Amino acid sequence: MDHAADARQTDLMTITRYVLNEQTKYSESKGDFTILLSHIVLGCKFVCSAVNKAGLAKLIGLAGDTNIQGEEQKKLDVLSNDVFLNALISSGRTAILVSEEGQEAIFVSPPFRGKYCVVFDPLDGSSNIDCGVSIGTIFGIYMLKGSDPKIEDVLQPGKNMLAAGYCMYGSSCMLVLSTGNGVNGFTLDPSLGEFILTHSDIRIPKKGKIYSVNEGNAKNWDVPTSKYVENCKFPKDGSSPKSLRYVGSMVADVHRTLLYGGVFLYPADEKSPNGKLRVLYEVFPMSFLIEQAGGQAFTGKQRALDLVPKKIHERSPIFLGSHDDVEEIKALYAAEESKP
Ligand code: AHM
Numbered sequence: 591m592d593h594a595a596d597a598r599q600t601d602l603m604t605i606t607r608y609v610l611n612e613q614t615k616y617s618e619s620k621g622d623f624t625i626l627l628s629h630i631v632l633g634c635k636f637v638c639s640a641v642n643k644a645g646l647a648k649l650i651g652l653a654g655d656t657n658i659q660g661e662e663q664k665k666l667d668v669l670s671n672d673v674f675l676n677a678l679i680s681s682g683r684t685a686i687l688v689s690e691e692g693q694e695a696i697f698v699s700p701p702f703r704g705k706y707c708v709v710f711d712p713l714d715g716s717s718n719i720d721c722g723v724s725i726g727t728i729f730g731i732y733m734l735k736g737s738d739p740k741i742e743d744v745l746q747p748g749k750n751m752l753a754a755g756y757c758m759y760g761s762s763c764m765l766v767l768s769t770g771n772g773v774n775g776f777t778l779d780p781s782l783g784e785f786i787l788t789h790s791d792i793r794i795p796k797k798g799k800i801y802s803v804n805e806g807n808a809k810n811w812d813v814p815t816s817k818y819v820e821n822c823k824f825p826k827d828g829s830s831p832k833s834l835r836y837v838g839s840m841v842a843d844v845h846r847t848l849l850y851g852g853v854f855l856y857p858a859d860e861k862s863p864n865g866k867l868r869v870l871y872e873v874f875p876m877s878f879l880i881e882q883a884g885g886q887a888f889t890g891k892q893r894a895l896d897l898v899p900k901k902i903h904e905r906s907p908i909f910l911g912s913h914d915d916v917e918e919i920k921a922l923y924a925a926e927e928s929k930p
């Protein structure tokens with residue numbers, strides 16, 4: 591075996607090693623970010639294991655309200671939230687936590703307090719939990735602005751995030767991360783219990799052949815969204831129609847978009863003028879990753895990462911994906927706006 595092939599098999603780039611390498615580029619780094627990330631990684635492994643066992647639990651009769659010890663069986667989304675809250679607080683590196691599962695932001699008490707704020711959706715894709723389809727955790731990380739944590743620290747535009755990522759619990763467990771220097775994908779090797787770099791420097795194709803949207807909402811879409819989807823199906827420029835793929839789990843749909851190209855959209859509609867997806871822990875982290883991979887993310891009005899959220903659970907329409915495809919959507923919105 592040649593030396594390079596041998597090194598690939600025996601000299602593994604784990605996620606911790608990767609982040610450590612990245613952080614040593616900054617002379618002021620004291621290892622806090624690496625510690626925070628290792629706690630997020632622990633949360634992902636814990637949730638991955640719970641998701642994998644969910645079917646088994648059902649098989650042996652644990653999926654009801656109690657397990658064989660008579661303890662209450664937590665629903666996976668509640669369990670995942672507890673796992674991440676504990677992991678993040680015990681890291682000693684966080685100041686404010688915003689979870690999709692919690693109504694209010696959590697201000698970490700001073701003995702455990704650090705300088706990072708983490709916004710996260712512990713288990714996204716709730717409608718897919720019970721049928722074994724891919725689901726995931728989404729997270730974004732901000733730095734405190736001052737020494738005293740304030741809610742404004744998590745109401746910052748997405749472009750201020752230091753890092754963002756998701757972990758997909760699918761046919762394999764994969765963590766995709768950006769610390770603002772490109773996007774890398776790490777796959778969990780279950781025998782080692784380590785995330786190993788398997789997809790380095792992910793770049794989204796400039797133009798794609800797939801669109802991804804809940805077309806059941808088409809009746810209530812605005813004009814640019816309707817026109818765009820019509821163009822995907824009946825292109826006027828002689829190109830082939832695009833394929834439709836929609837899992838209904840944002841992590842899975844965005845992951846495919848990142849790797850294969852195309853667009854993922856959750857637009858506004860008459861019933862939900864702000865769409866469905868949440869700005870802080872769905873729209874921002876995914877937009878951050880897509881931009882870092884060379885794509886674009888647009889709200890129908892502006893660059894998604896420029897949004898300044900006013901509330902922690904605010905929603906926004908989102909169109910994200912390959913550069914050229916999002917450009918087409920932006921042109922349709924511009925044309926609609928310029929109408930008298
Ligand atoms: P959730 O946070 O309740 O799981 O909802 C978010 C999910 C996303 O993963 C997905 O993109 C979207 O909802 C699907 O919504 P719909 O079922 O309306 O198509």
Ligand code: MG
Pocket residue numbers: 690711713714715872
């Ligand atoms: Mg969600």
